[in-house]
Amino acid sequence: MAIDAREDTPADAQQGVKLNETANRGSPRLAARQSRDQILEAAAECFKENGFAATSIDDVAYSLGATKGMIYHHFRSKIDLFFAVYQRGMEINFEATEPETHSHAKPLERLARMSMAHSVALMAHQPFQRVLAQGVAMHQTGSTTAAQRDTLSTLIKTRDTYEELFRTAIEAAVADSGTELTNPSLASKSFLAVLNSTVFWYSPRRRNATAEQISIALDLVNYALRGLGLHLPEDAIDDWKKHL
Amino acid sequence: MAIDAREDTPADAQQGVKLNETANRGSPRLAARQSRDQILEAAAECFKENGFAATSIDDVAYSLGATKGMIYHHFRSKIDLFFAVYQRGMEINFEATEPETHSHAKPLERLARMSMAHSVALMAHQPFQRVLAQGVAMHQTGSTTAAQRDTLSTLIKTRDTYEELFRTAIEAAVADSGTELTNPSLASKSFLAVLNSTVFWYSPRRRNATAEQISIALDLVNYALRGLGLHLPEDAIDDWKKHL
DNA sequence: TTGACAACATACCGGGTAGTATGTTCCCTG
DNA sequence: CAGGGAACATACTACCCGGTATGTTGTCAA
Numbered sequence: 001m002a003i004d005a006r007e008d009t010p011a012d013a014q015q016g017v018k019l020n021e022t023a024n025r026g027s028p029r030l031a032a033r034q035s036r037d038q039i040l041e042a043a044a045e046c047f048k049e050n051g052f053a054a055t056s057i058d059d060v061a062y063s064l065g066a067t068k069g070m071i072y073h074h075f076r077s078k079i080d081l082f083f084a085v086y087q088r089g090m091e092i093n094f095e096a097t098e099p100e101t102h103s104h105a106k107p108l109e110r111l112a113r114m115s116m117a118h119s120v121a122l123m124a125h126q127p128f129q130r131v132l133a134q135g136v137a138m139h140q141t142g143s144t145t146a147a148q149r150d151t152l153s154t155l156i157k158t159r160d161t162y163e164e165l166f167r168t169a170i171e172a173a174v175a176d177s178g179t180e181l182t183n184p185s186l187a188s189k190s191f192l193a194v195l196n197s198t199v200f201w202y203s204p205r206r207r208n209a210t211a212e213q214i215s216i217a218l219d220l221v222n223y224a225l226r227g228l229g230l231h232l233p234e235d236a237i238d239d240w241k242k243h244l
Numbered sequence: 245m246a247i248d249a250r251e252d253t254p255a256d257a258q259q260g261v262k263l264n265e266t267a268n269r270g271s272p273r274l275a276a277r278q279s280r281d282q283i284l285e286a287a288a289e290c291f292k293e294n295g296f297a298a299t300s301i302d303d304v305a306y307s308l309g310a311t312k313g314m315i316y317h318h319f320r321s322k323i324d325l326f327f328a329v330y331q332r333g334m335e336i337n338f339e340a341t342e343p344e345t346h347s348h349a350k351p352l353e354r355l356a357r358m359s360m361a362h363s364v365a366l367m368a369h370q371p372f373q374r375v376l377a378q379g380v381a382m383h384q385t386g387s388t389t390a391a392q393r394d395t396l397s398t399l400i401k402t403r404d405t406y407e408e409l410f411r412t413a414i415e416a417a418v419a420d421s422g423t424e425l426t427n428p429s430l431a432s433k434s435f436l437a438v439l440n441s442t443v444f445w446y447s448p449r450r451r452n453a454t455a456e457q458i459s460i461a462l463d464l465v466n467y468a469l470r471g472l473g474l475h476l477p478e479d480a481i482d483d484w485k486k487h488l
Numbered sequence: 489t490t491g492a493c494a495a496c497a498t499a500c501c502g503g504g505t506a507g508t509a510t511g512t513t514c515c516c517t518g
Numbered sequence: 519c520a521g522g523g524a525a526c527a528t529a530c531t532a533c534c535c536g537g538t539a540t541g542t543t544g545t546c547a548a
Contacts, residue, residue, distance in 0.1 A: 032525075049385045053297035056505055068506090069527050078506065136444065141293045183463050190467045193441035194434045200380065201433065219427050223434045227471040276495075300535055312536090313497050322536065 036074050038064060044085050044127035052082055052134055079148055083155060086135045089128035090158050096121035101165055107172040112221055112232055114169055116240065119195050119217035120210070129199050132159070166192060170228065179229050187228060194224040211244040280318050282308060288329050288371035296326055296378055323392055327399060330379045333372035334402050340365035345409055351416040356465055356476055358413055360484065363439050363461035364454070373443050376403070410436060414472065423473050431472060438468040455488040 042063045046055045061068050075081040100113040122129050139156045167188045174181055181187045218240050286307045290299045305312050319325040344357040366373050383400045411432045418425055425431045462484050
């Protein structure tokens with residue numbers, strides 16, 4: 001009986017689409033998890049659209065066909081909801097990229113694989129990624145209370161360790177190529193700036209845009225690597241092109 | 245008598261610093277211009293700190309030691325103020341970069357000079373540049389009324405022509421080098437992404453940070469050019485290093 | 489001198505929104 | 519088959535903030 005749990009298509013999270021009123025009947029814990037996930041996706045979409053400050057809890061609730069009470073049942077405050085979305089965004093990135101760091105491939109190929117994974121994940125989960133960007137901007141400035149600043153700092157540290165993944169991979173690849181970087185910190189910042197640039201202009205064309213995303217990612221990775229003085233071998237490129 | 249007009253140091257635009265109460269006595273037009281400029285800088289700072297939506301007119305007024313009435317005397321609405329700041333930011337960029345486009349130097353050097361000018365201006369006027377970024381983000385999403393969307397579109401077009409400056413300079417430099425770009429649009433986007441990346445992490449150390457800024461800009465331009473498959477000649481690099 | 493106007497400050501209004509307090513409806517356990 | 523609690527919805531409040539209406543002061547032109 002626990003399985004009238006709906007397989008929600010993401011498209012279900014649209015404006016005014018009432019949640020199945022007989023839903024959330026199974027294990028309460030499971031139901032809560034699903035609701036929470038739906039809130040996170042809806043919130044990510046809203047935050048992406050209008051930014052944190054300009055998004056009201058009612059906006060998020062309405063996009064779920066639910067009410068404010070529901071959201072405050074799952075999250076203590078608006079900022080808490082934002083933090084949760086941020087965290088989910090980081091989880092997405094880690095799950096996409098971290099496995100590649102354990103690859104036994106050569107440093108250059110490992111870096112390339114990480115970069116491709118990162119870039120594609122970025123385009124595939126745009127709303128969450130824009131929230132990440134907002135969170136970083138938030139951290140540089142004023143997030144009112146001390147408690148908020150604390151949690152935010154914690155979240156940013158997660159991001160820092162994520163960037164650290166690339167930093168070490170970059171240095172390994174450069175060292176392996178026999179060259180050297182004048183300013184490793186700046187280089188890795190620039191490297192990620194290229195990969196992250198899609199956040200500001202990319203929006204998926206249609207369903208199953210993965211081919212398009214891979215193609216873009218390949219170009220970006222190529223550019224970013226050349227900036228470091230590295231070059232992706234032809235066979236590796238062809239390997240990726242098969243996926244499109 | 246028109247010159248008790250103060251030479252305002254930027255540091256004067258601090259929280260709670262009352263404007264000289266006997267100021268703005270000279271030509272009313274001149275006084276208005278000064279007030280307007282002060283508002284623009286204060287607003288840029290506030291928008292940079294907390295973002296457009298989270299910044300109140302009272303915030304901006306308070307940072308000037310003035311009141312809401314003063315600001316509404318110079319600007320019709322909050323969004324109008326934002327647009328004015330945006331426009332000022334674009335003016336800054338054009339004044340810095342556009343002269344270099346008329347240079348008779350070789351395409352590569354011209355592109356390099358443009359990029360350096362752009363990058364340094366970006367770091368020297370950070371608050372305005374962050375407002376530019378916000379404006380772009382705003383444009384991608386929802387800016388309520390139709391009139392606002394119109395003016396915003398106009399402003400974005402200014403930005404597009406600015407990017408066009410780089411686009412053509414990039415293609416000229418690449419063509420001159422004998423190579424070719426697989427995807428010119430993506431390449432120029434990546435190129436600017438590198439140069440613009442400072443907006444998200446750079447904050448000036450102390451007074452007269454121009455040396456630091458030039459040094460950073462040089463690294464960024466180097467990276468961005470290599471991404472295109474180009475290389476800045478050593479003597480050009482040395483030329484810039486003299487300025488530091 | 490006067491009065492018109494620029495350049496503000498003060499006072500106030502109304503809509504929107506974060507957060508809360510309180511129902512209501514199921515489910516699941518004992 | 520109670521009744522406790524999870525998972526919401528409804529109703530309400532208090533506050534913030536954009537915008538306006540109005541007051542005040544100095545200046546300049548006639």
